[in-house]
Amino acid sequence: MDEHPLVTIVTPSYNQGEFIEETLQSVARQDYDHLEHVVVDGGSDDETVDVLKQYENRYDLRWVSEPDEGQSDAVNKGFEKARGDVVGWLNADDVYYTRQVITSVVDAFRERPDIDVVYGDDVLMDRHSTVTRLRTLYEFDYERMRTCGWWGWTPASEATFYRRTVIEEEKLDTSLDYVMDFEYFLRLGERFGFEHVDEIFAGKRRHEAAKSVDRAAVEDESKAVMEQYGARLDGRGKLSLYLALLYVQFRWLWGATGYPDVTSPDLAFDGSYPDRRTFVAAQFPSVTKASRFIPRF
16 A cells, blocks of 8 residues: 555435535545545435535545435445545534544554555534444454444444445445445445554434434344344344343443543534533433344344
């Protein structure tokens, strides 16, 4: 890899005009110079295109707005347009957390030439861009991911980056509407090496219009993918999942208390976060209510 490889960020978009400006900001404000941003918009009829036009001359932004066949199709189109040696996928309502994210990603790839996929931790944000929760992840474990599925042991897609060879050889499954990232990671995990970086890379926004709020549809599609890859969905499998999710919940709580920079980073977007005490306290309910994440087998 070159000392300063080109990095491409691919953003699928459709009617995310309320949020996409902060997504663009978080890319434009990165301290890494060799960076391009490819936005594939599905023909939005809100203010998305107007925002894109405002930013197209501020940094290396290329965009297209035309009908597509959904999010996976838009990401695949972006992968085809990408020129970078490293490629990230950032949705139009998500953000990169600090200005140093891309620099950290390039450093990780340079230090580990045997690794094909790099991912970091992320935070959850509300629709007003206030950080509400930290999700500290884990070292990659293919069997755990296959067994526990989308509910707790999968890298965060918005905090994941790929060598070019990965996205040239493998594209998203366009038949999936909700867990295309989960299936993608399962497919890649059979062939490519993953590396976790203990840094906050991205912010995932939770809001009423997000697809992930349709829990039943997400669960149904996730279970189908798990079965496709040989996961057990019987009682024993459910117990294993429950125990794994408890571990994930406590890890997130530990992360909130252990991260020194959760509420004092150089944010790459116009967001905010509560004071540290409030932020840490907000993690406790997620531990006691872990059972609500258990899918209905």
